Amino acid sequence: MTMEASAFPGWEPKILAFCCQYCAYSAADMAGSMRLEYPTEVEIVLIPCTGRFDVILALRAFEKGADGVFAAGCLEGNCHFLDGNIRARKRVNFLKAELKSVGYEPERIEMFNLSASQGPRFAEIARDFTQNIVGLGPSPAKKL
Numbered sequence: 001m002t003m004e005a006s007a008f009p010g011w012e013p014k015i016l017a018f019c020c021q022y023c024a025y026s027a028a029d030m031a032g033s034m035r036l037e038y039p040t041e042v043e044i045v046l047i048p049c050t051g052r053f054d055v056i057l058a059l060r061a062f063e064k065g066a067d068g069v070f071a072a073g074c075l076e077g078n079c080h081f082l083d084g085n086i087r088a089r090k091r092v093n094f095l096k097a098e099l100k101s102v103g104y105e106p107e108r109i110e111m112f113n114l115s116a117s118q119g120p121r122f123a124e125i126a127r128d129f130t131q132n133i134v135g136l137g138p139s140p141a142k143k144l
């Protein structure tokens with residue numbers, strides 16, 4: 001399923017989803033197994049834990065052409081590395097402020113928490129996030 005980007009002809013959003021190997025990746029896998037539709041523009045990057053999702057990784061994603069980036073990890077209290085998802089949320093909030101200060105919309109980066117059994121929720125997150133990015137248009141880096 002691809003998203004229409006009619007306001008920007010020829011542009012297709014590039015979205016990276018950094019999913020922890022436990023809950024979020026399993027949820028994404030379940031969404032696939034259930035044949036739930038979500039945008040093909042969402043590219044999943046498997047990481048051990050969202051605690052691994054750091055500022056450098058996120059900025060590199062934008063530098064390499066991502067229009068939107070999200071981290072998806074276990075529910076709060078269920079991180080397999082204790083507080084990786086809490087640290088990731090702090091980093092995402094930090095990045096939102098930093099991106100805003102350089103002209104990016106803070107909505108281009110988000111953090112989500114879900115359990116391994118939430119395949120439908122993963123598909124919903126992927127659809128909603130992609131729709132939001134389509135509404136924002138190409139990354140400011142692409143408009144230069």
Ligand code: FES
Nearest residue numbers: 020049073074080
């Ligand atoms: Fe899933 Fe840490 S193991 S967020």
